[in-house]
Amino acid sequence: MDAILQAFVSLFQISNLLMLLAGVFLGMLIGALPGLTATMGVAIFTPLTFFAPPEQGLCLLLGIYTAAMFGGAISAILINTPGTPAAIATTLDGYPMAKKGEAGLALGLSALGSAGGGLFSVLVLALIAFPMARFALQFGPAEFFSLAVFGLSMMIAVSGGSIMKGLLLGLLGLFLATIGIDPIHGFNRFTFGIKELVGGVSFIPILVGLFGMSEVLNRILEGSLQDKVLRSKLGRVFPTKAEIKRVTPAFWLSSVIGVIVGVIPAAGGDIASLISWEQAKRFSKKKEEFGKGSMEGLVAAETANNAVIGGEMATMLTLGIPGDAVTAILIGSLMMWGLKPGPLLFQDHIDLVYQIIAILTVATLFSLVISLYRIQTLGKWILKLPDYILNPLVLLLCLVGSYAINNSLFDVWIMFGFGVLGFVFRKLKFPLGPIVLGLILGSMAEANLRRFLILADGNWFQFVFHPIALTLFVLSSLALLSSFKKAPSL
Amino acid sequence: MKRFFLSDLLAGLLFSLLGFYILFEIAYFPVDEGNIPGPRYWPRLIALGLILFGLWLAGSKIYSRRMTAIKPNLHHPHQRQVLTILVMTIFYILLWSLFGFFIPTVLFLLGTMFVLFPFQPKQKVRGSIRISIYSLLIALFVYGSFYLGLHVPLN
Amino acid sequence: MVYRVGLFLAVGIGLLAPVFAVEKYPTREITLVVQSAPGGGSDFTSRTIAKAAEKYLGQKINVINKPGASGAIGMGFVANAKPDGYTIGYVPVELSLLKHQGYNNIAPDKFEMIMQAVSVPAALSVRADSPYQTIEDFIADAKEKPGKISVGNSGVGSIWHLGALSLEKEAQIQCKHIPFDGAAPALVAVMGGHVDAAVTGAAEALSHVQSGKLRLLGVLDKRRFSLLKKVPTMKERGLNAQIVAWGGFAAPKGTDPEIIKVLHSAFKKGFEEKWVKEAYQARGFGHAYRKGLDFTEFANEQSQFFEPLFARFGLRRK
Numbered sequence: 001m002d003a004i005l006q007a008f009v010s011l012f013q014i015s016n017l018l019m020l021l022a023g024v025f026l027g028m029l030i031g032a033l034p035g036l037t038a039t040m041g042v043a044i045f046t047p048l049t050f051f052a053p054p055e056q057g058l059c060l061l062l063g064i065y066t067a068a069m070f071g072g073a074i075s076a077i078l079i080n081t082p083g084t085p086a087a088i089a090t091t092l093d094g095y096p097m098a099k100k101g102e103a104g105l106a107l108g109l110s111a112l113g114s115a116g117g118g119l120f121s122v123l124v125l126a127l128i129a130f131p132m133a134r135f136a137l138q139f140g141p142a143e144f145f146s147l148a149v150f151g152l153s154m155m156i157a158v159s160g161g162s163i164m165k166g167l168l169l170g171l172l173g174l175f176l177a178t179i180g181i182d183p184i185h186g187f188n189r190f191t192f193g194i195k196e197l198v199g200g201v202s203f204i205p206i207l208v209g210l211f212g213m214s215e216v217l218n219r220i221l222e223g224s225l226q227d228k229v230l231r232s233k234l235g236r237v238f239p240t241k242a243e244i245k246r247v248t249p250a251f252w253l254s255s256v257i258g259v260i261v262g263v264i265p266a267a268g269g270d271i272a273s274l275i276s277w278e279q280a281k282r283f284s285k286k287k288e289e290f291g292k293g294s295m296e297g298l299v300a301a302e303t304a305n306n307a308v309i310g311g312e313m314a315t316m317l318t319l320g321i322p323g324d325a326v327t328a329i330l331i332g333s334l335m336m337w338g339l340k341p342g343p344l345l346f347q348d349h350i351d352l353v354y355q356i357i358a359i360l361t362v363a364t365l366f367s368l369v370i371s372l373y374r375i376q377t378l379g380k381w382i383l384k385l386p387d388y389i390l391n392p393l394v395l396l397l398c399l400v401g402s403y404a405i406n407n408s409l410f411d412v413w414i415m416f417g418f419g420v421l422g423f424v425f426r427k428l429k430f431p432l433g434p435i436v437l438g439l440i441l442g443s444m445a446e447a448n449l450r451r452f453l454i455l456a457d458g459n460w461f462q463f464v465f466h467p468i469a470l471t472l473f474v475l476s477s478l479a480l481l482s483s484f485k486k487a488p489s490l
Numbered sequence: 491m492k493r494f495f496l497s498d499l500l501a502g503l504l505f506s507l508l509g510f511y512i513l514f515e516i517a518y519f520p521v522d523e524g525n526i527p528g529p530r531y532w533p534r535l536i537a538l539g540l541i542l543f544g545l546w547l548a549g550s551k552i553y554s555r556r557m558t559a560i561k562p563n564l565h566h567p568h569q570r571q572v573l574t575i576l577v578m579t580i581f582y583i584l585l586w587s588l589f590g591f592f593i594p595t596v597l598f599l600l601g602t603m604f605v606l607f608p609f610q611p612k613q614k615v616r617g618s619i620r621i622s623i624y625s626l627l628i629a630l631f632v633y634g635s636f637y638l639g640l641h642v643p644l645n
Numbered sequence: 646m647v648y649r650v651g652l653f654l655a656v657g658i659g660l661l662a663p664v665f666a667v668e669k670y671p672t673r674e675i676t677l678v679v680q681s682a683p684g685g686g687s688d689f690t691s692r693t694i695a696k697a698a699e700k701y702l703g704q705k706i707n708v709i710n711k712p713g714a715s716g717a718i719g720m721g722f723v724a725n726a727k728p729d730g731y732t733i734g735y736v737p738v739e740l741s742l743l744k745h746q747g748y749n750n751i752a753p754d755k756f757e758m759i760m761q762a763v764s765v766p767a768a769l770s771v772r773a774d775s776p777y778q779t780i781e782d783f784i785a786d787a788k789e790k791p792g793k794i795s796v797g798n799s800g801v802g803s804i805w806h807l808g809a810l811s812l813e814k815e816a817q818i819q820c821k822h823i824p825f826d827g828a829a830p831a832l833v834a835v836m837g838g839h840v841d842a843a844v845t846g847a848a849e850a851l852s853h854v855q856s857g858k859l860r861l862l863g864v865l866d867k868r869r870f871s872l873l874k875k876v877p878t879m880k881e882r883g884l885n886a887q888i889v890a891w892g893g894f895a896a897p898k899g900t901d902p903e904i905i906k907v908l909h910s911a912f913k914k915g916f917e918e919k920w921v922k923e924a925y926q927a928r929g930f931g932h933a934y935r936k937g938l939d940f941t942e943f944a945n946e947q948s949q950f951f952e953p954l955f956a957r958f959g960l961r962r963k
Contacts, residue, residue: 029635039682039683040683043682043683043688043692044683046692047692047693047695047696050693050696050920050924051920136833137833137836137837137838138837139837140834140837140838140839140840141823141834141839164543164546164547164550165498165547167539167543168501168502168505168540168543168544168547171505171536171539171540171543172505172508172540174532174536175508175512175533175536175540178532178533178536181714181715181801181802182529182801183800183801183824183826184528184529184801184824185520185528185529185801186746186801186802186824186960187519187520187528187529188748189515189519189529189533190512190515190533195714195717195718195721195748195749196713196714196718198713198714198715198717198748199712199713199714199715199718202713217572217575217576220568220571220572220575220606221568221569221571221572222568223568223571265829265830265833266826266830319836319856319858320852320853320856320858321829321832321833321836322829325682328829329683331852332689332928335852335927335928336923336924336927336928337927338927340852340855340856341852342852342853342855342856342858343856343857344855344856387606388603388606388607388608388621389603389624389628391602391606392598392599392602392603392606392628393599393628395575395579395602396595396598396599396628396632397632399579399582399583400632400636400644403644404636404644406682406710406711406712406713406718407709407710407711408711408713408718409583409586409587412583412586413583416579416580416583420576423572424560427558427560428497428498428501428558428559428560429558430501445532446532447826449527449532450526450527450531450532451823451824451825453525453526453527454526454795454821454823455795455821455823455839455840457525457526458524458525458526459525
């Protein structure tokens with residue numbers, strides 16, 4: 001205990017705090033701008049930390065990582081554009097809340113949820129990192145396939161009104177995920193001879209187009225006075241006691257789901273928040289509100305994407321395995337400082353582990369304070385922007401963000417195409433959530449199914465020997481059955 | 491014919507068409523080796539799903555009165571705005587690829603704001619000045635925050 | 646209105662137009678294009694050395710990533726850039742592979758090589774508690790159960806996949822090859838017991854070997870791996886399988902030799918900095934250097950070396 005306190009105390013030096021603050025600010029900016037991701041931010045700033053002492057470097061990088069998850073919510077709620085992929089589920093309820101005139105409350109809840117989820121996951125990291133991380137190694141091709149199936153079984157739940165339309169767009173997402181070199185045989189599929197497509201279509205420009213640009217077009221088209229009045233209202237920021245009580249079950253559920261998904265390698269905030277949103281819906285007393293501005297849905301999504309961080313760090317620190325792209329870069333930085341992630345780190349450099357825990361805690365708190373302050377200023381300011389500025393600005397950010405992710409104008413065209421497509425789909429009342437699910441999970445499902453079948457010599461029966469996979473299959477069928485039962489119409 | 495344009499019916503048919511296209515394309519892919527699925531296995535599942543649900547959607551809407559459809563009407567001011575802005579965006583991306591980021595961006599912002607600005611009859615000049623300043627400021631801000639703040643050069 | 650636009654044009658040009666004055670190269674910042682996403686090995690090498698070389702070049706080096714198509718997008722961009730020394734790129738071993746995959750014509754002859762900066766040999770790793778203590782155990786078991794032992798690699802047609810295939814061919818065994826999405830997931834699958842072994846870079850396996858989770862049975866190189874001297878080479882065990890990944894810096898074909906000289910000198914000095922060496926050491930990257938012309942020759946040799954492998958292993962696609 002003393003050692004942990006020591007870590008907190010040593011963190012409170014001017015140089016460390018300044019780095020942390022810089023990291024948090026950068027992270028917020030990166031998170032809020034559509035197209036830029038935490039991965040990119042951490043990678044770009046890594047070389048700058050080479051010359052700093054480890055704790056200062058970690059302050060900057062972990063600050064970016066933590067705050068980016070907070071920042072993603074602001075654009076998701078105010079302009080229906082997920083700032084990072086992990087904020088997709090936030091748009092489902094956050095934007096409807098803002099449309100109802102509860103933008104302030106949505107931002108407040110998301111900041112509180114993010115902070116709570118983040119702190120919970122740090123606690124898990126501090127207490128049970130090892131048992132959690134052993135779970136990570138259980139995931140092989142069979143388990144990853146079943147996890148993807150479990151995720152895909154939510155397709156109907158995120159379809160809203162029409163199951164048929166949801167499934168069609170889900171299949172479109174799955175198809176888009178097959179474009180490019182196939183993961184097992186290396187065969188070139190559906191690339192039409194375009195070299196940019198050989199590596200697959202980039203996910204983020206599609207996301208930005210479908211949600212961000214199509215929303216701008218939609219807003220121009222609707223341009224109604226009523227929307228403007230509601231939009232310019234921030235409303236109160238802090239939830240009431242009753243509201244907190246209402247979202248508490250969703251909060252705990254998502255915290256746990258977030259940490260577990262975080263521990264699993266190659267599954268990150270986007271998957272965690274979508275799964276949490278769906279599970280929160282299943283256990284909620286007010287299922288019908290989900291997707292129409294439910295506080296529970298918003299909290300579920302935002303809590304999960306921050307709870308992921310502790311899980312990712314647990315896998316990284318105990319096993320030296322990257323839980324996601326960001327931790328992959330962090331491993332490199334730690335090694336650079338002569339610290340090798342893995343079981344030995346806990347024997348030889350336990351002080352560093354405590355330091356990381358302290359940094360994550362303080363970064364979360366900083367992010368919370370800045371978020372709450374930012375809602376009052378930036379939030380109000382964005383809401384006050386007249387449409388003739390806001391719409392061009394958001395459109396420009398969509399275009400620039402899609403370019404910046406790969407420095408590619410081709411991606412800008414992709415974004416544009418999917419912006420128009422998303423606009424048409426909106427007008428035809430097609431739900432957009434399923435495309436994203438298909439895109440995120442498509443290649444995970446296909447590649448792991450094929451890996452599994454090669455290992456099993458083509459024998460599907462071999463799934464019997466994978467209890468985690470079987471459990472997930474059962475859960476998926478239950479999810480499917482229950483969502484069919486409750487579906488209003490095909 | 492009006493019902494057909496950009497409607498559920500057409501969307502359903504297009505999705506099933508995409509399904510047929512995938513089936514056609516995967517005919518040239520390497521075949522599965524025994525029980526082990528090859529490159530065509532997964533796309534085939536997707537294609538069958540697209541055909542089934544696409545036709546189902548189209549079929550269920552043929553006689554239905556509750557069909558969602560878009561009726562374009564270019565006399566509608568907002569629809570015209572959307573169309574103009576789409577065309578501007580296309581030109582913007584083209585100009586960007588030719589002349590770099592900054593100048594096309596200022597022009598793009600100027601153009602889109604010009605389309606969306608609620609001009610008052612007697613204050614055209616004032617409005618123009620205002621949007622010009624905003625365009626320049628936003629372009630500078632975006633360029634600056636990407637290049638200086640995030641080390642992402644935009645060219 | 647026209648006046649205003651004109652004003653903006655003027656301001657814009659004033660702000661952004663590069664200085665065209667002909668002075669001693671470099672007169673403005675240069676751009677280094679990395680062919681992979683932020684965070685990988687190529688990105689690390691590029692950003693580290695760029696950071697170190699800036700001081701000697703006297704100009705800022707902007708590192709940008711243009712990932713996609715196994716690096717063909719980024720390398721193609723550099724190959725087609727204006728050969729003025731202000732756009733250069735990182736070229737990994739894929740430079741000598743891509744053409745043989747049959748997708749594009751990226752090859753060493755599209756570039757003026759500046760220098761080689763890194764090398765990493767392939768290695769065969771198994772779980773620490775695996776029954777295979779030596780490469781001989783592994784081969785003996787594989788001969789007993791042909792087609793049953795599973796070997797992970799970092800992606801179909803990748804350099805480590807070639808490593809696995811060369812080893813298989815040389816040892817006259819048959820394995821199940823399981824491509825993963827990169828080296829890290831392949832090693833995780835070995836650690837979790839989902840596959841029996843994996844061929845990846847020795848650098849990627851290094852930290853897991855040091856933490857006692859993995860064991861290396863051998864490296865596919867002439868020399869032993871500097872950070873794990875105990876691990877034998879395949880050659881010592883009578884297997885002539887050699888697969889070593891490398892990377893370096895290159896400029897578009899036709900760049901002035903004087904400019905290449907300036908770049909080479911700055912990058913070489915950065916490369917020799919003590920902290921760069923330490924960064925390499927921490928990652929397990931080989932601090933390998935070849936100067937421009939030698940690097941070109943080497944890349945061409947490698948290209949010739951890999952070509953028959955692609956044909957032999959049926960990796961050539963349409």
